[in-house]
Structure formats: structure tokens, C-alpha cells
Amino acid sequence: MSNKAYITTPIYYVNDIPHIGHAYTTIIADSLARFYRLKGYDTFFLTGTDEHGQKIEQAALAKGKSAKEYADEISAKFKALWDDFDISYDCFIRTTDENHKLGAQKAFETMFKNGDIYKGEYEGHYCVSCETFFTDSQLINDEYCPDCGKITTLVKEESYFFRLSAYQDKLLKWYQDADDCVMPRAKKNEVINFVKQGLRDLSITRASFDWGIKLPPSLNDSKHVLYVWLDALVNYISALGYGTDEKNFSYWPASFHLVGKDILRFHSIYWPAFLMSLNLPLPKHIAAHGWWTRNGEKMSKSKGNVVNPREVTEAYGLENFRYFMLREVPFGQDGDFSQKALIDRVNSDLGNELGNLLNRIIGMSGKYNNYELDSSSVLKFYEKDISTAHAILKNVESYMCELQTNKYLEELWKVLTIANQSITIYEPWTKMKEGKIEEVSAIIALTANLLAKVSILFSPVMPKTAQNIAKSLGFELNAKSYEQLIINEGLLDKTIITPIAPLFPRIEKELMSTPEPAVQIKEIKKELINADKFFASKIQIGTIVKAETIEKSDKLLKLFVDIGEEKPRQILSGIKVYYDTKSLEGMQVCVVTNLKPIKIMGLESCGMVLTAEDKDGITLITPQNVKSVGATVK
Numbered sequence: 272m273s274n275k276a277y278i279t280t281p282i283y284y285v286n287d288i289p290h291i292g293h294a295y296t297t298i299i300a301d302s303l304a305r306f307y308r309l310k311g312y313d314t315f316f317l318t319g320t321d322e323h324g325q326k327i328e329q330a331a332l333a334k335g336k337s338a339k340e341y342a343d344e345i346s347a348k349f350k351a352l353w354d355d356f357d358i359s360y361d362c363f364i365r366t367t368d369e370n371h372k373l374g375a376q377k378a379f380e381t382m383f384k385n386g387d388i389y390k391g392e393y394e395g396h397y398c399v400s401c402e403t404f405f406t407d408s409q410l411i412n413d414e415y416c417p418d419c420g421k422i423t424t425l426v427k428e429e430s431y432f433f434r435l436s437a438y439q440d441k442l443l444k445w446y447q448d449a450d451d452c453v454m455p456r457a458k459k460n461e462v463i464n465f466v467k468q469g470l471r472d473l474s475i476t477r478a479s480f481d482w483g484i485k486l487p488p489s490l491n492d493s494k495h496v497l498y499v500w501l502d503a504l505v506n507y508i509s510a511l512g513y514g515t516d517e518k519n520f521s522y523w524p525a526s527f528h529l530v531g532k533d534i535l536r537f538h539s540i541y542w543p544a545f546l547m548s549l550n551l552p553l554p555k556h557i558a559a560h561g562w563w564t565r566n567g568e569k570m571s572k573s574k575g576n577v578v579n580p581r582e583v584t585e586a587y588g589l590e591n592f593r594y595f596m597l598r599e600v601p602f603g604q605d606g607d608f609s610q611k612a613l614i615d616r617v618n619s620d621l622g623n624e625l626g627n628l629l630n631r632i633i634g635m636s637g638k639y640n641n642y643e644l645d646s647s648s649v650l651k652f653y654e655k656d657i658s659t660a661h662a663i664l665k666n667v668e669s670y671m672c673e674l675q676t677n678k679y680l681e682e683l684w685k686v687l688t689i690a691n692q693s694i695t696i697y698e699p700w701t702k703m704k705e706g707k708i709e710e711v712s713a714i715i716a717l718t719a720n721l722l723a724k725v726s727i728l729f730s731p732v733m734p735k736t737a738q739n740i741a742k743s744l745g746f747e748l749n750a751k752s753y754e755q756l757i758i759n760e761g762l763l764d765k766t767i768i769t770p771i772a773p774l775f776p777r778i779e780k781e782l783m784s785t786p787e788p789a790v791q792i793k794e795i796k797k798e799l800i801n802a803d804k805f806f807a808s809k810i811q812i813g814t815i816v817k818a819e820t821i822e823k824s825d826k827l828l829k830l831f832v833d834i835g836e837e838k839p840r841q842i843l844s845g846i847k848v849y850y851d852t853k854s855l856e857g858m859q860v861c862v863v864t865n866l867k868p869i870k871i872m873g874l875e876s877c878g879m880v881l882t883a884e885d886k887d888g889i890t891l892i893t894p895q896n897v898k899s900v901g902a903t904v905k
């Protein structure tokens with residue numbers, strides 16, 4: 272029976288399109304899954320989307336869509352991105368899948384039967400945006416969410432509770448016994464300290480909205496839906512058939528749950544407690560990575576500096592991006608994305624050291640040896656170099672198992688340095704002049720073997736590059752060559768080298784347009800104005816009577832807004848991404864009515880509708896109750 276590995280990404284919440292953070296988690300997970308497959312493990316790699324909850328319900332409503340339509344759309348974007356990125360997932364789960372629903376209901380039912388769920392009443396400050404309750408003491412200024420800063424609402428409702436408090440000691444024991452159960456160490460200590468402060472029972476259902484999984488029929492209570500976090504966490508077992516068809520359940524427990532540090536608490540406290548209640552084994556590793564900044568600044572939609580992974584790979588190539596992310600940041604720490612850092616990595620690590628080595632091998636073998644690769648004399652002349660390399664390669668795998676991908680790659684690159692230096696030191700051109708043909712052939716084979724071994728081990732990170740190198744050096748990159756060249760420390764069979772084009776052409780300049788720096792916003796904040804300056808703008812209530820799309824514009828809508836004048840005003844507004852034209856008709860908005868008319872794309876715009884923008888996008892400002900058109904906003 273072969274070893275099994277089960278690797279998961281979090282399921283991504285469908286309130287946002289994929290950004291660099293999603294790509295980072297997924298690419299680490301993908302590399303890990305490829306690594307275990309290379310080692311011959313029977314591997315199952317899960318990713319997917321998390322689709323329930325009030326936030327999705329509201330976001331869908333704002334766009335005039337049903338929650339399911341909205342979730343379908345965003346979920347498809349994630350799946351398309353991973354497919355385009357060649358992510359080797361075995362299952363893409365959606366929490367709206369029927370099997371998942373059955374699995375989640377089964378989990379609830381089992382925890383209920385085991386006496387861990389009871390009915391009570393919940394009162395708390397709820398942040399819709401974070402789908403989280405907060406206590407009085409956690410709030411900022413008595414009403415704002417400590418995580419996202421948005422206003423919370425006081426919610427009092429009937430709820431089912433999970434006896435989390437009963438698991439405090441068991442969790443602490445687990446953290447103590449299972450050394451690497453939460454990674455990295457610093458994060459584990461944070462979790463332990465949090466649990467030591469005491470755990471309160473967890474409200475795990477909601478009765479105030481519908482977009483979620485209903486309670487199991489056996490409970491006969493149709494008022495409630497599952498709390499989105501319970502629903503989401505169960506995906507890791509429902510994907511293996513928990514509660515339905517359990518033929519894949521032998522993959523449980525997970526080898527690695529990869530998560531961002533913001534959701535570590537849910538994974539390292541709630542999830543193991545749920546699993547204990549279900550009498551299931553606990554995951555082996557829950558590993559939390561850091562966040563990404565861009566050019567040293569926090570990314571946000573309002574700054575317009577969010578790194579779009581598609582844009583990066585279109586400009587710089589997928590494999591370069593994968594290498595950069597895994598090489599640049601020690602796992603668990605925050606990383607910074609800049610084009611300069613990426614270009615440096617590509618030009619130096621990949622171009623100068625890796626690509627150049629292959630070019631030199633191709634060049635030497637063509638010039639001195641008819642492209643022949645013959646390893647038979649390598650050990651006779653260069654055993655020392657080979658054994659130094661083997662000593663490094665022997666230890667390198669443990670770094671990957673500890674998710675120290677930067678260390679893993681760094682060590683592999685040491686072997687490339689040995690190969691590059693051996694050419695300089697042994698001077699095949701001199702040996703050729705001296706007629707030492709066997710030695711020249713051995714130098715070619717030494718360097719080719721070192722490159723082949725390194726390529727096999729970096730193939731989980733850069734699968735296509737590794738395949739190209741294998742093709743050029745005339746070997747098949749698979750579990751067999753892994754065993755031959757890495758495990759058994761053997762050498763390449765006799766073969767012919769095939770010249771290929773340079774793998775990493777030098778990048779001379781930045782290939783993506785840089786976002787505007789956020790200076791503008793800061794300056795506006797500093798400059799205070801008098802009230803009369805503000806009241807120079809006339810803001811009135813208007814009703815949108817008609818909304819139309821504009822040909823060739825992805826952003827603008829043409830609105831006709833009745834503000835009590837003879838005829839409705841034509842106003843252009845950049846809200847197309849956020850609203851359906853149909854959903855806008857009849858909506859009341861706030862209009863700045865004393866602006867000079869301007870022309871955009873050849874169309875006149877007479878006024879401006881007020882909107883609010885944050886990371887979830889743009890929303891129109893609308894009066895709480897219907898007001899008569901033309902009413903003044905003060």
C-alpha cells in the first residue's frame with residue numbers, strides 16, 4: 272500500500288475575484304501536491320469555493336442577481352484561473368454542491384447526537400463583511416468591527432451552539448503532543464495563547480438569512496441555516512465523500528491544510544474541535560502563510576494596487592511567477608511583490624544560473640562531443656563533486672516537507688553553483704587542447720547530471736521548465752528517474768543532448784504598467800476645508816428613470832435621472848461593473864447638480880451621482896426612505 276498525501280487550499284470566498292494571495296496559497300499547495308506525487312505518494316489535492324453567507328446574499332442583491340447566479344459567476348472565475356495556471360487539483364469543491372450539503376448536514380447531525388450541539392439564544396455584534404460576531408470589548412468605539420472597521424449590527428436571535436468550551440483542554444493537549452500541527456511555530460504560540468484565555472461556545476447557525484445549508488431534516492427545524500464557517504470547514508471531509516460516498520475517505524486526515532494567517536484561528540481551533548466531536552482523526556499540519564504587499568505598501572482596491580496574478584503571468588510567464596513567490600518569501604512571513612524583485616530573480620537565479628548552465632552544457636557537448644552525453648567516466652574524475660551535490664540533495668527534501676520553499680530552492684541552487692563552477696575550474700577548453708577527451712566528456716556529463724538532479728527536484732515548483740530541461744538532456748522526468756537519480760544517487764543513461772532555445776531570456780525593463788502611487792489620497796486628507804467650500808456643491812435627490820449601457824465602455828453607464836426639472840438629466844457613471852441597468856431603474860440617488868457639464872466618450876454628462884467605494888466595490892448612496900425628487904442633501 273502506498274503512502275497517501277492529502278493537500279488542501281482554503282475554499283475561496285466568492286465575494287472577490289482572485290488576487291495574488293489566492294494565487295500564492297494555491298501555487299504552494301500545487302507544488303506540495305506535485306512534490307508528493309513525485310515521491311510516489313498517492314496524492315489528493317483539493318481546492319474550491321466557499322459560497323454561502325449573508326455577505327454573498329447581499330452582494331448578489333446589489334447586482335440584481337440571485338445568490339446562486341452570483342456564486343456561479345465568481346466560482347467559475349477561480350476555476351478558470353486555476354485551469355489556466357495548470358493547477359493540478361484532483362477536486363474543485365463548491366459548497367453549493369449537493370454532496371457537500373449532505374456531508375455538512377451529516378456532520379451537524381453527528382455532533383448533535385454526540386451531545387455537542389444545543390439550542391440557545393445569541394446576542395452579539397455581528398459584522399456582515401467578516402461573517403463574525405464580536406464581543407463588546409472587541410469592538411472599536413463600541414460599534415465598529417475590529418477586523419475590517421465596518422459598522423456592526425447588534426443581533427439577537429435563536430441559535431444552535433457548539434460546545435467549544437468543552438474542547439479547550441483537549442485542544443491544548445493536541446497542540447502539545449503534535450509538534451507541527453500548527454505551522455509556523457510563532458503562529459502556533461499565538462493560537463495556544465488564545466485558547467488558554469478560554470473558549471466560549473460557538474454559535475453555529477443563523478436564522479436571519481436564507482443563503483446557506485439547511486439543518487439536517489432529522490432536527491425538523493427549517494428556520495436555521497448553518498453558520499458559514501461550519502459549512503466551509505466541513506468541505507475538507509465532504510470532498511472525500513463524508514456523509515455520501517466514502518470511497519476516497521482513506522485520504523483523511525489531511526497532510527496539509529494551507530491557509531492564510533487571517534483564517535488560522537478557524538482552522539486551528541474550531542476545525543479540530545469539530546473533528547474531535549465527530550470522532551475523526553485530526554489534520555497533520557495546518558500551515559499559515561503571510562500576506563503580500565506591493566512595493567512595500569498594503570494592497571487595496573481603492574489604491575488600485577492589487578496584484579492581479581493573470582496580469583503578472585501574462586507579462587512575465589507562469590513559471591517565473593511560481594519560482595518568484597516560492598523563492599522570495601520564507602513561509603509564514605509577509606512577502607512583497609515588486610516587478611524589480613521579480614525581474615532580479617528571473618535574470619539572476621533563473622537566467623544566469625539555471626538557463627545559462629543548460630546553454631553551456633549544450634554548447635560544450637556540441638562543440639567537443641557531438642552532443643553525446645556519456646556518464647561512464649564521471650565518477651572516475653569527479654566523484655568528489657558528485658558526492659558534495661548528493662549530500663545537499665539528500666537533506667533538501669525536508670525543507671519542502673516543512674514548507675520552507677525558499678530554503679528548498681536556495682539549497683537546490685547550491686548544486687547549480689557547483690555545476691557552473693566546475694566548468695570554470697576544470698576548463699574543458701584547455702583539456703580539449705591537451706587531448707584529454709575522456710575528461711572533457713566527463714565534465715559535460717558531470718554538469719548534465721547535476722542539472723538533471725536539480726531539475727527533478729524543482730519540477731514541483733516549475734514543472735514545464737523541468738520537463739524542457741529533461742527533454743534537452745534526454746531523460747524522462749517521472750517517478751522512475753526520481754528513484755534512479757535522487758533516491759539511488761545514480762547517473763543519466765547514455766544519450767544525445769538536444770539543443771533548445773534559451774529558457775530565460777533576459778528581461779530588460781518592467782513589463783507591467785505600475786499603479787499610481789497612493790500619494791493623492793494622503794494629500795487630500797491633509798488639506799482641510801471650510802464648510803462653505805463643501806456647501807458650494809449642490810446635492811439633490813433624484814430618481815433614476817432609465818439606465819443604458821454605452822458601447823465600447825466597460826465601466827460607464829448612461830443614467831437618466833429625474834431631479835424635478837423639465838426632463839431627466841443625462842449623467843454618466845462608472846458603475847457598470849456593479850449594477851445591472853434593470854436593477855437601477857426607480858432607484859433614488861444623490862446627485863451633484865451644479866457641476867459644469869462635461870463630455871466623456873462623446874457623450875454629455877450633466878452632474879454626478881454619489882457613490883461609496885471600498886474593497887467590495889462601488890455602491891450608490893441612496894436615501895433611507897423615498898424622498899421627493901429635487902430634495903436637497905445637507
Ligand SMILES: [Zn+2]
Pocket residue numbers: 398399400401402416417418419420421
Ligand atoms: Zn468586519
